[in-house]
Amino acid sequence: MLLGIGEYSATAAESRAQTATRYTVTAVLLADGPEPVSGGRGGTPFDSAPTQATWRTRDGQQRVGEVAAPAGTVAGHAVEIWVDETGAPAERPLTMTAAVLGAPLGAATLWAAAVSLFVFAYRGAVHVLNRRRLAAWGQEWAARQAGSTRRDDQSPTGS
Template identity: 35%
Template sequence: MGDRAGRPANRWPLALRVWGNPVARGADRAEALLIIGLTLIWLLSVPVIATVASAEWTSVDARVAADQSADVAVVAVLQADAPPLTAGDAHAPSLTSPTAPAIWLGRDGQSAHGMVTVPAGARAGQRVTIWLDPAGAVVDRPMTTQVAAGLVVLAALGGWVGLGVVFAGVWWTARVVLNRHRAQLWEQGWTNLEAGLSPQ
């Protein structure tokens, strides 16, 4: 019965065992309080981060909507072939997309021309979709609402994980300091014990 009665206590997390352990020291209880406190703060930060992300999404969504309404898509016709991929590019593609000369109708209805980003291997005469800003300049495709929402979610998750990493660093630093304090107490205890056992 004694063993069975003792086993459930061992199932408690280490940070909570110190409260029923008669040999636990103040440093052990301090570490337990730190672990419990940091864990609670980290968990309670979830609704705070969610609220901040929700507020940020309002402005992000407004900017995305503004970009989508300001930029227009037009069809451009390539006037030359895009640079072909080399054998080396196939294994380590460049971070820069190829470009080729093209012509298109501008926002004012007049013919315009310039260099546009095209798929690798595109041929002359091929039609590609490009985006023009209010001034008629070629710009990148506007960000979609789905991509913007995904970035906001990733930023929120990254912030929460980053906070957890900071808290883990705080705990580790405190543990190093407390371990040194425990070692000093341990050495002092042995010194006192040896002094008590030495003949008078």
């Protein structure tokens, strides 16, 4: 529970920081995007590739660089991109929804890993101890059998 709360707090803070420093702009492609490739049952093109484009930042500076262009786009087509405070292309900021969903998932994964580690350690210790006990019992049994001379002993060595 505390792990999830801590993870959520950290992820939510990261989301707020990214959202505060990143924004969308419209970039105009200077070159054609990748050729469309049909994929899946619907034949929908889903590839994107870096393509040269130009865009303006909030303060009006014109930038030129590579942006991810969807398959089949042509030069002059406008695409929405995320940029950071310097105007450089950036990844989409982490959303609060991702923080809310990711925190319990991360905590559950960490908890499952810790429990698995303890289970493996326990099973390993039980295995080692059982092997040592079995070896000790085998030695004790062999020692008792070798020294057995009782009359009611029905073993081949005792007759």
